[in-house]
Amino acid sequence: MSAAKQLLVRGWEVVIGLETHAQLSTVSKIFSGASTAFGAAPNTQACAVDLALPGTLPVMNRAAVERAIRFGLAIGATVAPVSIFARKNYFYPDLPKGYQISQYEIPVVQGGHLDFLVGGVSKRVQLTRAHLEEDAGKSLHDDFAGPQGEKSSGIDLNRAGTPLLEIVSEPEMRSSEEAVAYARALHGLVVWLGICDGNMQEGSFRCDANVSIRRPGRPFGTRREIKNLNSFRFLQQAVDYEVNWQIDQIEDGFQIQQATVLFNPDTGETRAMRTKEDAHDYRYFPDPDLPPLVIAPAWVERVRSEMPELPAAMAARFVRDDGLPEYDAQMMTQSLATARYYEAARHACGQAKLAANWVMGEISKRLNAAGIEIEAAPVGPVLLGALIRRVQDGTVSNNSARQVFEDLWSAGSAQASPEGDGALALAAVDALIEAKGLKQMNDSGALEAIIDEVVAANEKSVAEYRSGKDKAFNALVGQVMKASKGKANPAQAGELLKQKLG
């Protein structure tokens, strides 16, 4: 009860459900052989089927179905043995057939759930369904000139027929933070599964947020749907604005009208696009051009056998085989890229816990500061692994290693990283240690000489130590380290010092 109370906004409970469109990473379109590559010149990737030329017919792309199956298996959903494609009829210039082929009454993925962390606490959201559908083209309204240079609108049908998986959650999120955490987790999962490239700038992953508010314990309020949010930040801003707007309306005595709204990132506001009264009647009916999508158990099993290891299974393996603490294992499986990075670094150094520490520590700190993803880290996992090896074998101290890391990070973007070759990476790390003079003094003869000097020059501390003051010993170790210019191995220095002082 107290946890729920914390989530109230101005005394209102927020209810959010997300509909997410994930563009499936197939080579060709969902119902035609045209390419799905992004960024081609307008209408160069639209074939006769995409243009809806008279006489053309859709043919289901099995690769899109496999991606849907993969998703269904990953979220513990039912993969429907038979699902139906339906036509959603409406007129718009970027919808070439005058209808969108989608799934309506019987979707391919039914049920399932997604687990994720919100502020370190685990949360589970049930999914309603996920269905396959085709994307529409794009209407170009701004800065588009007609054949005579007049102001005009253009249609680019390259995107028409791009396969989408629309993933619908139950209205189980209670704050914009939860909505964002859900969206991030879903994004991580579809990328992890290799079914979506996750590129939000290119629109490969975009969310519609259904938002309503209610007094705790009351029935659901009327919802408004915020369309087409293509960044996590916009999702958070849009929901936050919308929630406050709805509260203002209700507290001012107005009722919420069911509506579709758009978020304007420039103003940070949502604005109604159309209300329920002028909602389309899409006249859904089963598409007679496409037989029911039949997914035999053998197909599901084949896809299951080709599934990548899922995050939860991988985290369990990191605990079991690498001896990582639970928390570290969770952190190492936040994304497939992180997991791959960790595994490569661990492989390069043979030190699981140290590798995890570095990923959670220096790497994570630097990535956040630079605002980049781990795939783009200037210090790759093999190079990091080499550095960790040099810490482990006593060549450099932890402090020195951080200095080396700084240099590697700064240089990394400018020079070719020796990734893929452990020996080269090690050589690169060694060269830098050498150049910076950070090599630990592991020669006990030289160290003994320094200790003798320190003992001779610090009679007072020696006396204090001998009279039982432990602090004095630490001061002596500090002096040894200082005299060695940090190159001494502190543990070794401590031991030798103890021997000297008897």
Next chain:
Amino acid sequence: MSGSFIGVAQAARLLEQRQASSVELTAEFVRRAQANTKLGAFLHLDADLALSHAQAADSRRSAAGTGPGPSLLGVPIAHKDIFVTEDAPTTAGSKMLQGYRSPFDATVVARLKSAGAVSLGKLNCDEFAMGSANENSAYFPAHNPWDVSRVPGGSSGGSAVAVAAGLVSGCTGTDTGGSIRQPASFTGITGIKPTYGVCSRYGMIAFASSLDQAGPMARSAEDCALMLSAMAGFDERDSTSAQRPAVDYHAQMLALREGATAAQPLRGLRVGLPREFFPAALAADVNRAVHSALAELERLGAALVEVSLPRTELSIPVYYIIAPAEASSNLSRFDGVKFGHRAKQYGDLLDMYKKARAEGFGAEVQRRIMIGAYVLSHGYYDAYYLQAQKLRRMIADDFQQCFSRCDVIAGPVAPTVAWCLDQGSEDPVQAYLADIFTLPASLAGLPGMSVPAGFGEGGMPVGLQLIGNYFAEGTLLHTAHALQQATDFHAQTPESLQ
């Protein structure tokens, strides 16, 4: 048969025996087509292109010869203008597509082309294949060669006229609710609508996707068998196309039945007569001709058995819900944005849509789009579309009941012979009622055939309808062929055109 009315099989034999070249045949058909433009059969006739294809066919034949059996190489045909074609415009009989050029050939067109058939051009039809008199063509009506004051039927009216008047050896047609069978019946030719899925729908401009099916229209069952062998077969571009091995329909047509004798080639064949196909309202002349054909089948050894298709009448409302529903969606792509008609003057986007579609579509097409949009609307879907789908399954089940007692079903194709132009019913519902005998097989997806059965009032042809079980085209063709070996109704030609 008059020398001018050269069917597909006959043309194939003349070419094979080098008694005629494709150029000679094609030139003769072109001459006849040009001399009979008043019949309104062709929307597009390209003599030069046809002759150059004929020449190519002749060269191919002299260079390589052909394999065993009759070949379509060099046989002059034409296509219903509902099939898209690369080298001729495609209109679907509509102003909407005036001047439209397809960048590809329909699969059926491409297959006939690769078999070597020579196309003279594109044949008139009801707009988007909606109609049963060819009077819904946006260009001009077609006239029945047996009596030019009468309609040839529809929607494949131009196809029927072209064959009946001897303007081509054979041609393609499409059948959604009877559009091959009824015009074949009205013009005394032979036509077969195969099982749904036998011919690819790719490149056939869609009217009602779950019903549309291409088929040949020609003089005889043998002609149809030859053409169908080339047209049929799985096509990966049509997801509803049947995945079956290629079929030699000509061989199936010739194959002897077990227990058949020379005098009784149909011995053992059980012909089911649904009592609902012989109502009191059936025109007497049609009833007489159909019964004489049935008697002939009996003489040939067939046994007539009475069966029942109790939902025959219901097939009319069921069809006129499902077909318009699909049509309303299929025709949405004709919005004036990418291709097809666009108004010269328009205001905003909505105005552009409205004008393009109001100007581009004829009255019957608009009527069916509105019916279709209505039955799919929120709140009406369950009562109309869903209910119709349930009845459609029951109609298909009724046929399976019948086929436990018979091998083919026989009856009339249409309740009357061809009527006079402009004398069709003003009331569209009355016109729809005339489709009663062809709709059930369409809804069930079964193969159906029209075979000339004699003549009725005014000397107009009457067709016998044969309906087979799924993929039993061979049985239909065999039965029709046996009948045509024993009778010469299919060889009759209009006197005025001989």
